[in-house]
Amino acid sequence: MFHRIRRRAQEPSEMQRQHYEAHVRLVGQVPPEVQQVRTAQQSTPEPASVVDDFLPPELRVPSHDQLDGRVMPWTQPIVLDGDMVACAECGAYRDWIIISSQGQIWVRCSQGHQQPERRLDTAWYNRHAGPADATHATFEDCLRHLGH
Structure with a gap:
């Protein structure tokens, strides 16, 4: 069966x-x-007509890969891994300018001392930075714009 x-x-x-x-x-x-x-x-093999960008050149903002770096103010203290970041030269711990350039993060105190901050990365910067309100030709122009 x-x-x-x-x-x-x-x-x-x-x-x-x-x-x-x-x-x-x-x-x-x-x-x-x-x-x-x-x-x-x-x-219908006719090609699509070429349309100019909708924004005029004076309103176009450069992309992040066209810039030498980006900068943002940071007024409160920076705490990383339970430690407060302080300036190595003057001991300031607030009112920073955070600089993102070439994949590195630098912090600059209000006295003008600058130091690399290896515990921060570009991803952290991108999460915390707001939209750019201006572009500047030089780093000094950017610092003047931010009040430093």
């Missing part, structure tokens, strides 16, 4: 045969809607 059941199970059922035959009939066919879209695309 089990021998007959195994033999029947090895042969494809009637449903499987019908499915296979329908699949063979449909393999090379393309729906008429797809064919209409293909012919419409081939019949």
Whole structure:
């Protein structure tokens, strides 16, 4: 008895045969809607018209890879790993300017002392920096703009 059941199970059922035959009939066919879209695309080879950017050049902001660096003010103390960041020269611990340049973060105190901060990275800077309100030609112009 089990021998007959195994033999029947090895042969494809009637449903499987019908499915296979329908699949063979449909393999090379393309729906008429797809064919209409293909012919419409081939019949209109005219290129799309070139449209000028919607912003005039004086309103365009350079992207971050076109800038030498970005700067933001940070008035409160910076606490990293439970330690408060302090200036190595004067001991100031608030009213910082944070500079992001070439993948490094620098902090500058109100007295003008600058030191690298290796515990901060560009991702931290990007999370905390707001949108840029101005671009400057020199670093000194940027510092003047920020009041330092």
